[in-house]
Ligand code: SF4
């Protein structure tokens with residue numbers, strides 16, 4: 001899932017300066033699980049903005065709503081009437097959802113209400129850890145299903161670095177040394193031989209440091225059509 005957190009209220013308010021008809025749209029997917037973009041957060045932000053406007057003696061009209069997923073056109077279409085003629089939308093979605101809203105409603109100012117942080121998962125109630133950076137060439141088969149690319153502070157593919165203490169990474173803050181975890185996991189699986197070969201430098205051309213990535217599945221449709229014929 002994509003993990004995000006609320007932008008500071010001050011920043012949201014500054015971005016909103018001058019807009020009088022505003023709708024706040026939550027997203028019921030990933031960001032609602034991390035308590036950033038669900039209906040409750042929409043209501044809280046709306047209340048904060050109304051209260052701030054009242055204290056300042058300014059006028060603002062705020063409508064609250066939500067979309068099941070802001071990152072797919074078919075889920076956005078049903079809110080066309082709701083979005084209507086607002087002059088600003090605060091999107092409580094991840095950065096993908098905000099961009100889809102801005103693309104769909106170019107005549108309306110679309111503002112992000114969240115800071116998108118990482119791809120991760122809850123490891124215990126209320127605690128989310130990063131698990132993947134979308135490197136485009138997954139190495140989990142060699143590392144016992146534990147990702148060193150996203151979870152090693154130095155992104156080492158041949159670890160550990162020598163800085164870990166009692167299983168904790170040298171960056172501290174109760175961060176586990178992922179290479180200790182990988183070692184323990186492979187040991188449990190009786191597969192320690194996997195850690196022995198030196199992994200060559202990673203080919204980052206599949207990662208985000210290159211051109212914007214895209215995936216085109218249309219060739220699959222052509223194959224299916226030919227097979228059906
Ligand atoms: S190796 Fe790459 S694709 Fe696999 S989990 Fe790690 S970052 Fe994600």
Ligand code: SF4
Pocket residue numbers: 151152153154155156159160161162163164165168169170171176177178179180
């Ligand atoms: S202590 Fe472990 S997790 Fe931390 S940087 Fe070194 S190898 Fe990576």
